[in-house]
Amino acid sequence: MPSGISSNEIFYMTTNDSKDGELMARLAGGDMSALGELAHRHQGRVLELAFRTLRSWDLAEDVAQETFLRLHRAAKRYKPTAKFTTWLYRIVVNLSLDAQRKRAKAGASLEPELYEQLPASDPNTTEKEEMAALVKTAVQALPERQRMAVILHRYNGLNHAEISQTTGWSQSAVESLLVRAYANLRGKLAKMKNLLD
Protein backbone atom coordinates (compact mmCIF):
# COMPACT_ATOMS: atom_id res chain seq x y z
CA MET A 1 0.00 0.00 0.00
CA PRO A 2 1.23 3.47 -0.75
CA SER A 3 2.22 5.77 1.99
CA GLY A 4 2.02 9.55 2.22
CA ILE A 5 4.95 11.86 1.77
CA SER A 6 7.75 11.12 4.22
CA SER A 7 9.76 13.75 6.02
CA ASN A 8 12.75 12.86 3.82
CA GLU A 9 10.70 13.57 0.72
CA ILE A 10 9.51 16.87 2.17
CA PHE A 11 13.14 17.78 2.89
CA TYR A 12 14.08 16.79 -0.67
CA MET A 13 11.21 18.83 -2.15
CA THR A 14 11.99 21.86 -0.02
CA THR A 15 15.69 21.67 -0.82
CA ASN A 16 14.92 21.28 -4.50
CA ASP A 17 12.53 24.21 -4.44
CA SER A 18 14.98 26.44 -2.66
CA LYS A 19 17.68 25.48 -5.17
CA ASP A 20 15.29 26.41 -8.02
CA GLY A 21 14.42 29.66 -6.26
CA GLU A 22 18.10 30.43 -5.89
CA LEU A 23 18.71 29.76 -9.60
CA MET A 24 15.77 31.99 -10.54
CA ALA A 25 17.17 34.78 -8.37
CA ARG A 26 20.56 34.42 -10.08
CA LEU A 27 18.84 34.49 -13.47
CA ALA A 28 16.90 37.62 -12.51
CA GLY A 29 20.22 39.19 -11.57
CA GLY A 30 21.51 38.56 -15.09
CA ASP A 31 23.50 35.36 -14.48
CA MET A 32 22.63 33.43 -17.64
CA SER A 33 24.44 30.28 -16.52
CA ALA A 34 21.55 29.76 -14.07
CA LEU A 35 19.23 29.24 -17.05
CA GLY A 36 21.41 26.41 -18.31
CA GLU A 37 21.38 24.84 -14.85
CA LEU A 38 17.60 25.06 -14.66
CA ALA A 39 17.31 23.49 -18.10
CA HIS A 40 19.59 20.63 -17.06
CA ARG A 41 17.57 20.05 -13.89
CA HIS A 42 14.11 20.07 -15.44
CA GLN A 43 14.39 19.27 -19.14
CA GLY A 44 13.50 15.61 -18.65
CA ARG A 45 10.15 16.25 -17.02
CA VAL A 46 9.37 19.17 -19.31
CA LEU A 47 10.09 17.09 -22.42
CA GLU A 48 8.09 14.13 -21.11
CA LEU A 49 5.07 16.28 -20.35
CA ALA A 50 5.20 18.01 -23.73
CA PHE A 51 5.70 14.73 -25.58
CA ARG A 52 2.85 12.96 -23.79
CA THR A 53 0.58 15.85 -24.69
CA LEU A 54 1.74 16.43 -28.27
CA ARG A 55 2.95 12.96 -29.24
CA SER A 56 5.74 14.42 -31.36
CA TRP A 57 9.35 14.85 -30.27
CA ASP A 58 9.90 17.77 -32.65
CA LEU A 59 7.03 19.72 -31.15
CA ALA A 60 8.01 18.65 -27.62
CA GLU A 61 11.53 20.01 -28.14
CA ASP A 62 10.14 23.31 -29.44
CA VAL A 63 7.83 23.60 -26.45
CA ALA A 64 10.64 22.76 -24.01
CA GLN A 65 12.97 25.34 -25.54
CA GLU A 66 10.27 28.03 -25.50
CA THR A 67 9.48 27.12 -21.87
CA PHE A 68 13.01 27.92 -20.73
CA LEU A 69 13.14 31.11 -22.78
CA ARG A 70 9.91 32.23 -21.10
CA LEU A 71 11.44 31.33 -17.76
CA HIS A 72 14.25 33.73 -18.58
CA ARG A 73 11.84 36.50 -19.60
CA ALA A 74 9.76 36.05 -16.44
CA ALA A 75 12.69 35.66 -14.03
CA LYS A 76 12.49 39.22 -12.71
CA ARG A 77 8.78 38.85 -11.96
CA TYR A 78 9.10 35.40 -10.38
CA LYS A 79 8.02 35.15 -6.75
CA PRO A 80 8.50 31.79 -5.04
CA THR A 81 4.98 31.68 -3.61
CA ALA A 82 4.10 28.31 -5.18
CA LYS A 83 6.20 25.24 -5.90
CA PHE A 84 8.62 26.01 -8.72
CA THR A 85 7.63 22.91 -10.72
CA THR A 86 3.94 23.86 -10.57
CA TRP A 87 4.82 27.21 -12.13
CA LEU A 88 7.10 25.55 -14.68
CA TYR A 89 4.45 22.99 -15.65
CA ARG A 90 1.94 25.76 -16.11
CA ILE A 91 4.11 27.24 -18.85
CA VAL A 92 4.56 23.81 -20.47
CA VAL A 93 0.83 23.02 -20.32
CA ASN A 94 -0.14 26.35 -21.89
CA LEU A 95 2.45 26.07 -24.65
CA SER A 96 1.55 22.43 -25.34
CA LEU A 97 -2.17 23.13 -25.55
CA ASP A 98 -1.48 26.10 -27.85
CA ALA A 99 0.71 23.93 -30.08
CA GLN A 100 -1.94 21.22 -30.12
CA ARG A 101 -4.67 23.68 -31.15
CA LYS A 102 -2.45 25.25 -33.82
CA ARG A 103 -1.78 21.81 -35.23
CA ALA A 104 -5.48 20.95 -35.18
CA LYS A 105 -6.33 24.26 -36.89
CA ALA A 106 -3.71 23.65 -39.55
CA GLY A 107 -5.31 20.26 -40.10
CA ALA A 108 -1.94 18.58 -39.90
CA SER A 109 -2.08 14.94 -40.76
CA LEU A 110 -1.00 12.57 -38.06
CA GLU A 111 2.68 11.82 -38.22
CA PRO A 112 3.65 8.17 -38.13
CA GLU A 113 4.95 8.52 -34.59
CA LEU A 114 1.61 9.94 -33.51
CA TYR A 115 -0.43 7.20 -34.94
CA GLU A 116 -0.24 4.18 -32.77
CA GLN A 117 -2.49 1.41 -33.92
CA LEU A 118 -3.41 -1.37 -31.62
CA PRO A 119 -0.30 -3.48 -31.37
CA ALA A 120 -0.35 -6.38 -33.79
CA SER A 121 -0.27 -9.76 -32.16
CA ASP A 122 3.41 -10.19 -32.77
CA PRO A 123 4.70 -13.31 -31.01
CA ASN A 124 7.96 -11.50 -30.26
CA THR A 125 6.22 -8.66 -28.45
CA THR A 126 6.31 -9.15 -24.74
CA GLU A 127 3.19 -8.71 -22.71
CA LYS A 128 4.72 -5.63 -21.11
CA GLU A 129 5.35 -3.94 -24.47
CA GLU A 130 1.87 -4.85 -25.59
CA MET A 131 0.40 -3.30 -22.46
CA ALA A 132 2.51 -0.15 -22.87
CA ALA A 133 1.22 0.31 -26.43
CA LEU A 134 -2.36 -0.24 -25.27
CA VAL A 135 -1.99 2.33 -22.50
CA LYS A 136 -0.46 4.87 -24.86
CA THR A 137 -3.30 4.43 -27.32
CA ALA A 138 -5.94 4.65 -24.60
CA VAL A 139 -4.48 7.81 -23.06
CA GLN A 140 -4.11 9.45 -26.47
CA ALA A 141 -7.74 8.72 -27.25
CA LEU A 142 -8.98 10.72 -24.24
CA PRO A 143 -10.48 14.18 -24.75
CA GLU A 144 -7.93 17.02 -24.41
CA ARG A 145 -8.69 18.11 -20.84
CA GLN A 146 -9.08 14.59 -19.48
CA ARG A 147 -5.79 13.62 -21.09
CA MET A 148 -3.98 16.61 -19.61
CA ALA A 149 -5.38 15.90 -16.13
CA VAL A 150 -4.29 12.24 -16.30
CA ILE A 151 -0.84 13.08 -17.61
CA LEU A 152 -0.24 15.57 -14.81
CA HIS A 153 -1.66 13.23 -12.17
CA ARG A 154 -0.28 9.87 -13.21
CA TYR A 155 2.96 10.78 -14.95
CA ASN A 156 4.03 14.04 -13.35
CA GLY A 157 2.90 13.15 -9.84
CA LEU A 158 0.83 16.27 -9.19
CA ASN A 159 -2.03 16.10 -6.70
CA HIS A 160 -5.47 17.52 -7.45
CA ALA A 161 -4.73 20.94 -5.99
CA GLU A 162 -1.46 21.23 -7.91
CA ILE A 163 -3.17 20.23 -11.17
CA SER A 164 -5.70 22.94 -10.49
CA GLN A 165 -2.92 25.52 -9.97
CA THR A 166 -1.08 24.32 -13.06
CA THR A 167 -4.00 24.31 -15.44
CA GLY A 168 -6.07 27.13 -13.96
CA TRP A 169 -9.11 24.85 -13.78
CA SER A 170 -11.02 24.64 -10.50
CA GLN A 171 -10.16 21.77 -8.19
CA SER A 172 -13.65 20.30 -8.50
CA ALA A 173 -13.34 20.42 -12.29
CA VAL A 174 -10.00 18.63 -12.07
CA GLU A 175 -11.46 15.94 -9.80
CA SER A 176 -14.42 15.42 -12.07
CA LEU A 177 -12.11 15.21 -15.12
CA LEU A 178 -9.93 12.64 -13.38
CA VAL A 179 -12.86 10.46 -12.31
CA ARG A 180 -14.20 10.44 -15.88
CA ALA A 181 -10.75 9.96 -17.40
CA TYR A 182 -9.90 6.94 -15.23
CA ALA A 183 -13.33 5.40 -15.88
CA ASN A 184 -12.77 5.92 -19.63
CA LEU A 185 -9.32 4.38 -19.44
CA ARG A 186 -10.58 1.38 -17.50
CA GLY A 187 -13.24 0.78 -20.17
CA LYS A 188 -10.90 1.36 -23.12
CA LEU A 189 -8.17 -0.87 -21.75
CA ALA A 190 -10.59 -3.70 -20.97
CA LYS A 191 -12.01 -3.46 -24.51
CA MET A 192 -8.60 -3.42 -26.16
CA LYS A 193 -7.38 -6.30 -24.04
CA ASN A 194 -10.44 -8.32 -25.08
CA LEU A 195 -9.82 -7.49 -28.74
CA LEU A 196 -6.26 -8.70 -28.48
CA ASP A 197 -6.92 -11.85 -26.45
Place this chain on the structure above:
Amino acid sequence: MEHINDIELQEYVSGTLPEAKAQQFRRHIDGCDACKNRYRDTANLWNALGQWSVDPSGHEIADRIEALAAESQSNRKAGRTKIIPFTRSIPMALRVAAAIILAIWGGHRLGEYGQSPSTPDVPFSKEGPRYVAALGFEWSSELTWTVLDEETSPGEVNP
Protein backbone atom coordinates in the same frame (compact mmCIF):
# COMPACT_ATOMS: atom_id res chain seq x y z
CA MET B 1 -16.21 5.70 8.58
CA GLU B 2 -18.10 6.11 5.30
CA HIS B 3 -16.87 4.44 2.13
CA ILE B 4 -13.96 6.12 0.40
CA ASN B 5 -15.09 8.02 -2.70
CA ASP B 6 -13.40 7.75 -6.10
CA ILE B 7 -11.58 11.06 -5.78
CA GLU B 8 -10.09 10.18 -2.39
CA LEU B 9 -9.21 6.72 -3.64
CA GLN B 10 -7.24 8.22 -6.54
CA GLU B 11 -5.29 10.43 -4.17
CA TYR B 12 -4.68 7.50 -1.88
CA VAL B 13 -3.42 5.25 -4.69
CA SER B 14 -1.23 8.02 -6.11
CA GLY B 15 0.37 8.45 -2.68
CA THR B 16 -0.31 12.16 -2.45
CA LEU B 17 -2.44 12.04 0.71
CA PRO B 18 -1.03 13.21 4.03
CA GLU B 19 0.19 10.27 6.12
CA ALA B 20 -2.55 10.58 8.79
CA LYS B 21 -5.31 10.44 6.18
CA ALA B 22 -3.61 7.58 4.34
CA GLN B 23 -3.45 5.54 7.56
CA GLN B 24 -7.13 6.14 8.19
CA PHE B 25 -7.95 4.89 4.67
CA ARG B 26 -5.65 1.88 5.06
CA ARG B 27 -7.52 0.81 8.19
CA HIS B 28 -10.88 1.28 6.48
CA ILE B 29 -9.88 -0.67 3.36
CA ASP B 30 -8.62 -3.56 5.52
CA GLY B 31 -12.06 -3.91 7.05
CA CYS B 32 -14.33 -3.07 4.07
CA ASP B 33 -14.64 -5.56 1.19
CA ALA B 34 -16.37 -3.08 -1.16
CA CYS B 35 -13.61 -0.48 -0.75
CA LYS B 36 -10.94 -3.20 -0.89
CA ASN B 37 -12.22 -4.28 -4.34
CA ARG B 38 -12.41 -0.70 -5.58
CA TYR B 39 -8.94 -0.05 -4.22
CA ARG B 40 -7.62 -3.12 -6.06
CA ASP B 41 -9.19 -1.96 -9.35
CA THR B 42 -7.84 1.55 -8.97
CA ALA B 43 -4.35 0.30 -8.06
CA ASN B 44 -4.34 -2.12 -11.02
CA LEU B 45 -5.26 0.67 -13.41
CA TRP B 46 -2.63 2.92 -11.84
CA ASN B 47 0.05 0.25 -12.32
CA ALA B 48 -1.09 -0.54 -15.87
CA LEU B 49 -0.83 3.15 -16.81
CA GLY B 50 2.70 3.12 -15.46
CA GLN B 51 3.69 0.80 -18.31
CA TRP B 52 3.77 3.74 -20.71
CA SER B 53 7.23 5.07 -20.14
CA VAL B 54 8.78 7.86 -22.16
CA ASP B 55 12.51 8.25 -22.62
CA PRO B 56 13.51 11.81 -23.48
CA SER B 57 17.21 11.00 -23.85
CA GLY B 58 18.34 12.01 -27.32
CA HIS B 59 15.99 15.00 -27.27
CA GLU B 60 17.78 17.11 -24.66
CA ILE B 61 17.61 20.83 -25.16
CA ALA B 62 19.63 21.96 -22.12
CA ASP B 63 22.88 22.25 -24.09
CA ARG B 64 21.11 24.41 -26.67
CA ILE B 65 19.67 26.61 -23.93
CA GLU B 66 23.07 26.82 -22.24
CA ALA B 67 24.70 27.88 -25.54
CA LEU B 68 22.03 30.52 -26.16
CA ALA B 69 22.43 31.78 -22.61
CA ALA B 70 26.24 31.98 -22.92
CA GLU B 71 25.95 33.80 -26.24
CA SER B 72 23.47 36.27 -24.82
CA GLN B 73 25.71 36.86 -21.78
CA SER B 74 28.82 37.49 -23.89
CA ASN B 75 26.89 39.81 -26.22
CA ARG B 76 25.66 41.76 -23.28
CA LYS B 77 29.13 42.04 -21.78
CA ALA B 78 30.58 43.11 -25.13
CA GLY B 79 27.78 45.63 -25.56
CA ARG B 80 28.65 47.39 -22.32
CA THR B 81 32.25 48.07 -23.27
CA LYS B 82 31.81 48.49 -27.00
CA ILE B 83 33.37 51.69 -28.29
CA ILE B 84 32.70 52.76 -31.86
CA PRO B 85 35.93 54.10 -33.43
CA PHE B 86 35.75 57.69 -34.67
CA THR B 87 36.47 56.75 -38.31
CA ARG B 88 33.55 54.30 -38.24
CA SER B 89 31.24 56.93 -36.79
CA ILE B 90 31.75 59.38 -39.70
CA PRO B 91 29.51 57.62 -42.24
CA MET B 92 26.83 57.36 -39.59
CA ALA B 93 27.07 61.13 -38.88
CA LEU B 94 26.86 61.89 -42.61
CA ARG B 95 23.78 59.71 -42.94
CA VAL B 96 22.11 61.46 -40.01
CA ALA B 97 22.95 64.90 -41.45
CA ALA B 98 21.63 63.89 -44.88
CA ALA B 99 18.42 62.62 -43.29
CA ILE B 100 17.92 65.93 -41.46
CA ILE B 101 18.54 67.98 -44.62
CA LEU B 102 16.15 65.81 -46.61
CA ALA B 103 13.50 66.16 -43.92
CA ILE B 104 13.83 69.98 -43.90
CA TRP B 105 13.77 70.25 -47.70
CA GLY B 106 10.81 67.84 -47.91
CA GLY B 107 8.93 69.82 -45.28
CA HIS B 108 9.59 73.04 -47.14
CA ARG B 109 8.33 71.61 -50.44
CA LEU B 110 5.27 70.17 -48.82
CA GLY B 111 4.59 73.53 -47.22
CA GLU B 112 4.64 75.21 -50.61
CA TYR B 113 2.20 72.74 -52.12
CA GLY B 114 0.07 72.90 -49.01
CA GLN B 115 -0.62 76.65 -49.48
CA SER B 116 -3.98 77.45 -51.01
CA PRO B 117 -3.62 79.42 -54.29
CA SER B 118 -5.86 82.32 -53.34
CA THR B 119 -6.37 83.53 -49.83
CA PRO B 120 -9.67 85.23 -49.13
CA ASP B 121 -9.48 88.98 -48.96
CA VAL B 122 -9.89 90.50 -45.62
CA PRO B 123 -12.61 93.07 -45.95
CA PHE B 124 -11.76 96.55 -44.94
CA SER B 125 -13.23 99.95 -45.60
CA LYS B 126 -12.12 102.11 -48.51
CA GLU B 127 -10.48 104.41 -46.11
CA GLY B 128 -10.12 101.74 -43.53
CA PRO B 129 -6.81 101.40 -41.82
CA ARG B 130 -4.69 98.96 -43.84
CA TYR B 131 -2.53 98.22 -40.84
CA VAL B 132 -5.43 96.22 -39.38
CA ALA B 133 -5.20 93.76 -42.27
CA ALA B 134 -1.43 93.99 -42.21
CA LEU B 135 -1.49 92.92 -38.60
CA GLY B 136 -3.53 89.90 -39.62
CA PHE B 137 -6.73 90.96 -37.91
CA GLU B 138 -9.97 90.27 -39.66
CA TRP B 139 -12.22 93.10 -40.37
CA SER B 140 -15.13 91.49 -38.73
CA SER B 141 -13.33 90.56 -35.58
CA GLU B 142 -14.42 92.18 -32.38
CA LEU B 143 -10.99 93.58 -31.82
CA THR B 144 -11.07 95.44 -35.12
CA TRP B 145 -14.43 96.94 -34.31
CA THR B 146 -13.11 98.06 -31.02
CA VAL B 147 -10.11 99.70 -32.64
CA LEU B 148 -12.15 101.33 -35.37
CA ASP B 149 -14.74 102.61 -32.95
CA GLU B 150 -12.02 104.56 -31.29
CA GLU B 151 -10.25 105.77 -34.46
CA THR B 152 -12.93 106.47 -37.08
CA SER B 153 -15.92 108.69 -37.18
CA PRO B 154 -19.41 107.22 -37.50
CA GLY B 155 -20.49 106.56 -41.10
CA GLU B 156 -17.02 105.66 -42.31
CA VAL B 157 -17.20 102.14 -41.06
CA ASN B 158 -18.53 99.38 -43.24
CA PRO B 159 -20.97 96.98 -41.69
